Amino acid sequence: xxxxxxLDMKDLNDEEEDAVxxxxxxxxxxxERKFEQAIDEFAKVIELDPNFINAAYSKAxxxxxxxxxx
Numbered sequence: 001x002x003x004x005x006x007l008d009m010k011d012l013n014d015e016e017e018d019a020v021x022x023x024x025x026x027x028x029x030x031x032e033r034k035f036e037q038a039i040d041e042f043a044k045v046i047e048l049d050p051n052f053i054n055a056a057y058s059k060a061x062x063x064x065x066x067x068x069x070x
Contacts, residue, residue, distance in 0.1 A: 018048070019045045019048040019049040019052055019055070022041055022044050022045045022048070023041075023042070023045045023052065023054065023055050023058075025041055026038045026041030026042045026044075026045065026055070026058065026059075027058065029041060030058060030061075030062055035062040035063075035065055035066045036066070038058070038059075038062050039059055039062045039063060042055045042056075042058050042059035042062065043059060046059065
């Protein structure tokens with residue numbers, strides 16, 4: 001099982017491009033305060049799985065942190 005708190009980006013390089021892997025990559029970007037990149041990755045997750053509520057919440061949280069309130 002992949003856990004964001006225990007991973008680095010290099011751990012995800014050879015992983016499949018599924019919703020969970022992309023979500024974990026986005027969480028790592030968020031942790032590194034790379035909010036714009038994280039938002040893009042969360043959007044990919046939502047496109048793959050519109051019911052991935054944690055991705056939608058995390059995307060909104062990142063947008064809030066950079067002052068994007070629309």
